[in-house]
Amino acid sequence: MTIAILKEPINETRVSLLPEAADTLTKQNIVVNIEKNAGALAYAPDELYQSKNIRIAERTEILNASDIILTIQPLSQEEITALKTNAILIGIYQPLFNYQFIKQLAEKNITAFSLDMMPRTTRAQSMDVLSSQANIAGYKAVLEAANIYPRYFPMFMTAAGSIKPARVLILGAGVAGLQAIATARRLGAVVEVFDTRPAVKEEVMSLGAKFIEVEGAADASKAGGYAVEQTEEYKQRQQQKIAASVAKADIIITTAQIPGRKAPVLITNEMLDSMKPGSIIIDLAAATGGNTLQTKNNETVKYKNITIVGNSNLAATMPGDASKLYGKNVLNFLQLIITKEGNINLNFEDDIVAGCCITHGGKVVNERVGGLID
Numbered sequence: 184m185t186i187a188i189l190k191e192p193i194n195e196t197r198v199s200l201l202p203e204a205a206d207t208l209t210k211q212n213i214v215v216n217i218e219k220n221a222g223a224l225a226y227a228p229d230e231l232y233q234s235k236n237i238r239i240a241e242r243t244e245i246l247n248a249s250d251i252i253l254t255i256q257p258l259s260q261e262e263i264t265a266l267k268t269n270a271i272l273i274g275i276y277q278p279l280f281n282y283q284f285i286k287q288l289a290e291k292n293i294t295a296f297s298l299d300m301m302p303r304t305t306r307a308q309s310m311d312v313l314s315s316q317a318n319i320a321g322y323k324a325v326l327e328a329a330n331i332y333p334r335y336f337p338m339f340m341t342a343a344g345s346i347k348p349a350r351v352l353i354l355g356a357g358v359a360g361l362q363a364i365a366t367a368r369r370l371g372a373v374v375e376v377f378d379t380r381p382a383v384k385e386e387v388m389s390l391g392a393k394f395i396e397v398e399g400a401a402d403a404s405k406a407g408g409y410a411v412e413q414t415e416e417y418k419q420r421q422q423q424k425i426a427a428s429v430a431k432a433d434i435i436i437t438t439a440q441i442p443g444r445k446a447p448v449l450i451t452n453e454m455l456d457s458m459k460p461g462s463i464i465i466d467l468a469a470a471t472g473g474n475t476l477q478t479k480n481n482e483t484v485k486y487k488n489i490t491i492v493g494n495s496n497l498a499a500t501m502p503g504d505a506s507k508l509y510g511k512n513v514l515n516f517l518q519l520i521i522t523k524e525g526n527i528n529l530n531f532e533d534d535i536v537a538g539c540c541i542t543h544g545g546k547v548v549n550e551r552v553g554g555l556i557d
């Protein structure tokens with residue numbers, strides 16, 4: 184059996200498997216190939232892979248002949264056509280937004296696993312790419328903000344005068360938000376947090392931040408750890424509370440997302456107008472529309488005197504650790520679909536295998552995805 188690591192498109196610095204992780208597979212008698220320079224931007228040169236008996240191969244050969252292909256980003260239409268029928272593709276494909284790509288995979292009879300569809304269960308935690316990468320995004324969001332913020336984060340009392348600590352507002356206390364709180368606190372900021380899931384209040388407080396309470400949130404306990412759409416009344420109450428905190432904030436990190444839907448607009452233009460000059464917003468929901476009306480995906484924009492950063496792949500700014508963690512997630516997932524002897528064994532009775540599988544046997548097999556495609 185052959186597993187191949189594909190070089191990612193331009194702007195993606197990560198690689199799906201670093202040499203150490205790939206070596207685990209060669210020890211299972213699996214032939215592992217990698218496209219030339221695939222690990223270069225993650226500081227894993229070809230020679231390191233070769234030292235682990237991993238062969239450098241041409242992209243065409245990888246596409247035409249591999250049983251399993253590991254990627255992070257989706258492939259182009261032409262590349263899907265080049266794949267071997269029945270090949271297995273594993274990556275982060277955002278199938279709730281990329282219908283066309285998913286349709287093409289089904290037409291070509293590819294078995295595709297999109298790891299962003301991982302069930303939010305305890306057993307799946309070691310394979311959860313959204314968590315491992317969001318953790319990095321939350322950390323880097325704060326560092327990015329500190330880098331461009333024209334003032335200090337911590338409080339200082341010096342002979343030349345006193346400096347007040349920066350006020351950071353974090354909207355959404357999921358994986359990225361919690362890491363952002365911890366990082367901002369370490370830098371000495373005063374942190375306020377809001378999330379529609381009241382369950383996160385204790386975690387937020389244990390990190391030394393203040394939780395903004397809004398009564399009457401919709402019950403998300405059956406949404407598998409994700410947020411759900413809120414009522415109009417709740418949204419209005421939420422907006423009033425958030426508006427007061429936005430006006431006081433120096434830095435805002437927004438992370439609010441709802442799977443399969445456009446991100447909620449939490450910061451209106453009116454709220455932006457109330458912000459202090461020099462304030463920074465890092466919008467981690469930029470890929471799905473952003474939490475402000477001014478956010479532009481993968482762009483930094485100025486709105487009056489406020490900087491809004493819409494970099495939706497902050498994990499790629501730390502390709503070493505991001506690739507290491509992503510690769511470990513992938514490796515753990517591979518152990519579910521290959522036997523100890525190194526053969527493919529797809530068990531669709533397993534909730535993780537079934538939950539991540541989006542196309543198989545010429546069909547779109549995932550209920551959440553299938554419902555969106557005619």
Ligand code: NAD
Pocket residue numbers: 302303304305307308311313314317354355356357358359360377378379380407408409410411413438439440441442447449
């Ligand atoms: P996410 O990226 O989907 O959303 C980020 C946060 O935004 C969430 O906390 C969400 O509640 C919040 N949000 C959504 N709409 C909002 C709004 N209108 N206003 C304010 N906040 C809003 O979430 P995530 O970081 O991927 O994780 C969500 C939860 O799932 C977390 O509690 C996390 O611990 C849990 N989780 C569990 C597992 C597991 O058990 N395997 C894995 C990962 C995450």
